[in-house]
Amino acid sequence: MNLKSSVGFILLLLFKCAVWTSAEEAMVLANAHLLPPGGYQRLSNNNEKEYARDCYEIFQHSEGSAKDGLYVIHPMKDPIVAYCNMQDGGWTVIQHITANSTVDFDRIWLDYKYGFGSVHDNYWLGNEYVYQLTNTSRPYTLRVKLVDLNAEIKWGEYEPFKIEDEESQYRIRLGLYKGNAADALTQDTEAYLHDNQKFTTKDRDNDNYFQNCAKLEYNGIPGGGWWYDSCA
């Protein structure tokens, strides 16, 4: 199973984008560069005074009635936009990628740090925001959902799930696995153990291979950023 697959294109925005809500208050989304055109109008909850920490909180507050879509969440520092998968129970989507993605995942560290793509399509939420989300005493679960071309769904979950901070190179920490897909992240196969690895991009090699795994190509496509061992 190729969990990481292709991924990638960008633009790195370190700036914050202020936009006027209908309440005429300036809302600052730290990752406004992930909004699609007309994105502020697509936000399902942009008029609230306080934002939930994640999609699951929104799902719970709605007593299960919230719909899939774009929501403002507030994990730690600044509010951000994310796609919420509500029909599966309130999941904050941190990566979405389809087989023929026009979003290029062959990107540098800063792109993976702050995210790229469009939250309404294929995207990477950003390692910094996943760190902010999971840096709490409350345990998070990572769910990987795979849908093939025949719409057959397989999934796997890891609990708990945490991403460490940038100083730790966004190292990933995964707990117990369950699911009906192959465990491609914590299974201890030789050289292919992704759990506990630091994040690697084409401009920052933190992996255990003598070359940079993010640069290695598979079927002509560079690996892109991932928590590589060596490499897989």
Ligand SMILES: [Ca+2]
């Ligand atoms: Ca290396």
